């Protein structure tokens with residue numbers, strides 16, 4: 001509710017601030033013309049029911065990406081023998097929840113089955129095997145993927161091509177060949193080149209733009225650049241560096257998205273790091289909002305409970321906007337602010353600035369929240385009563401939970 005005195009003051013000077021405040025990350029992104037805010041998920045996590053419940057909260061997540069189950073080792077573990085159960089489970093979940101699906105990834109040097117990485121190949125035989133993989137997988141998911149990451153991580157940090165069986169036997173032509181096969185198999189999916197450390201200017205970002213031009217030069221369709229955005233608290237790019245790099249891609253006539261966003265820190269996390277992380281998340285969201293061809297943002301899982309970071313970067317973690325107990329961190333508010341869904345509206349007139357702060361809206365749904373579920377917080381409109389045996393405990397301004 002808006003404080004009546006502020007509202008009266010606003011009306012008195014003929015100003016009525018926009019009182020419609022988005023309730024979640026996806027709603028805030030859509031309100032600014034984006035297609036989605038989403039998250040990665042993985043099959044093993046789906047048996048965790050509090051996790052599954054928030055994963056399906058479409059106020060926050062309008063899109064999901066399978067982190068592993070559509071990769072080559074999962075979908076074609078032995079040659080021309082396909083296995084789609086894991087990927088199908090995530091695709092079905094997206095459909096049930098009414099969420100968009102980003103499909104990930106068709107051609108990548110990592111998580112390849114042995115028969116590809118250690119096979120004996122000629123240019124011709126590997127082109128045939130790669131085309132078969134791309135065609136069969138993209139055909140299986142035809143019409144279900146908003147986007148496909150067709151080629152993932154083809155670049156070294158210095159902007160040269162990364163060594164892989166594909167580069168070794170086919171040369172750079174593997175990129176347009178893979179995109180052409182994907183376009184033929186699923187003409188409506190947006191086809192992306194996806195990589196990390198291409199969010200700010202440098203040789204790798206320049207090379208990613210060159211890949212877009214390479215594929216276009218073959219007369220083959222490429223629709224987007226996916227910036228993974230696995231960032232680090234404190235050395236995350238500035239909003240202006242993010243913006244200029246984003247437009248270096250969109251100026252080529254393709255869309256762009258942040259596809260795997262997380263912002264890790266050195267453990268244990270401090271309040272200062274969490275505040276910096278919140279601001280770093282805000283900058284990414286704001287950069288996407290300001291570019292009309294940035295279609296959305298996907299975080300690489302939403303809770304630290306299932307983040308890949310501690311396994312791959314020992315001593316680092318706490319990279320996600322929700323902590324291991326599924327409680328929102330300051331990063332959530334940073335994202336929401338960057339998406340323009342923040343909690344205050346500011347209007348300026350005749351040299352004076354007036355800020356109207358909104359507080360929690362009254363609950364619009366009755367009912368009882370179960371253990372672990374949300375029971376309050378800024379903009380929360382769900383149940384505020386907890387099931388017996390638990391009490392509603394405030395975690396921060398944005399989140400109270402039945403514990």
Ligand SMILES: *[C@@H]1O[C@H](CO)[C@@H](O)[C@H](O)[C@H]1NC(C)=O
Nearest residue numbers: 123124127169170171173177
């Ligand atoms: C491999 O064959 C493709 C055509 O299928 C061709 O475009 C590419 O240049 C060849 N690569 C090499 C290294 O000869």
